[in-house]
Amino acid sequence: MRRQYQIIGEQIGQQIDRDGYTPGDRLPTEREYAERFDVSRTVVREAFIMLELAGRVEVRKGSGTYVCAPGDSLGPASSAAPMMPAPVEDIGPFELLKARQVVESAVAAAAAELVTPSDIRALSTLLAEERQALRTSIGGQELTNAPDQADRAFHLLIARASQNTLLEDAVNRLWEQRDRSPMWRRLHGRIMDFSYRRSWLDDHDRILACLKKRDSAGAHDAMWGHIEHVMHTLFTHSDTDDPGFDGYLFTRGIERPSS
Template identity: 65%
Template sequence: MSRQYQRIGERISAEIAQGDLTTGDRLPTEREYAERFGVSRTVVREAFIMLELAGRVNVRKGSGTYVCDPNSAALTNPAPAGDAPDSEDIGPFELLNARQVVESAIAACAAELITKPEIRRLQQLLDDERRGLTDVARGRSQHVEADAADRAFHLGIAEATQNTLLYEMATRLWDQRRRSPMWQHLHARILDFSYRNDWLADHDAILRQLRKRDSQAAQQAMWIHLENVKTTLFALSDTDDPRFDGYLYQQARAR
């Protein structure tokens, strides 16, 4: 069964194929599509990402999303299989919704069972993440180290539940993010990583509640954190916003 963003993307693609939208036409806004199809804007955002990866549309800086020339290089030289979305790719906001539900419950469970060595380990990971973000800000490194510490922090909380199935569920969600061309397309275009300091503060808040062994507060802190992640990524990739700077999108095979 196709995913919701795929069905919306296919409907937009059909409009292009039928000539309702032609080369150079600006697509309606996400809000207009959301109202027309009765879906959220995040679903439309995911459909746009799918269409851009397929070479059907491109985003012009500060202008909007436009239909590509069917004879363009993006279509005559399609993306490598590893870069193209497939039927198994989960939209980035759908994935974040799933993580929010699962990881919030995991945080609540972990708060009841976490040990002092595990708390020390999580603190070390936050120190690693903080150091990695500082190095990025000073131009001394890429964000790889900070990303690795981010993943390890979340999975460390899952491990603290002492429940193998919960740990495997969390790992699967993070692995899906790593494999997802749509996630990479959304995330890798961000050039300004200052927002990651806010996420680090969220991590501090989560660990603080784990230390207190406050299950409800740990669950809420994780929920708020992943809500902040969704909100930030959605705002940074809003092509309908006149302040959009094009960081997240380029013409499909321009790179």
């Protein structure tokens, strides 16, 4: 199945060729493309990442997106060759986060009903490890993958606490998809300041507090809010056009289900 970002990315690539853009020309902003194609900015962001990986454009932090000359970028394609999209199995980073939000919120709710004292102790230990990993980072820079490993372990342990191997496997597969995604790595590579991770610890604290109380609805909402926070943070920190973007364009079509 062709994903929406692939369709939009191909249309942008066709417009680059059809409208006579030359290497170094600045493309319209994400907001302009979102309005033109009637899609969210996350879809355009993913389309630009696809084009960047294909060697069609260069994304410059704080400046915008520019057309590449053949061989100018890290991507393998040239403007004279057929555009090679991201691998068919690759999922856009924001689509992936949305899937995690839906799945992991339900898993957290299930875990709250069956979590054991040993699960709680292990989750508390992981939170302490996350804090230590962030304290030892310099200037908020993620010099090692220790914070990410602790974050992942926290989420996977919640899935294990659901006592359902299928749910645990579903969460694990989503994280594995992220780890092998070139689009995720490219998005993450745009981000230099990782101090925002400290605020994610507060989210984890709220999730753990709900698990301790066996509050299923609260655990669902805390996990939903946490991943929503992650989506907004990554979107803002990877923005190349205008940090003051219209938030409604990002959340359009992402409605919180009634509980």
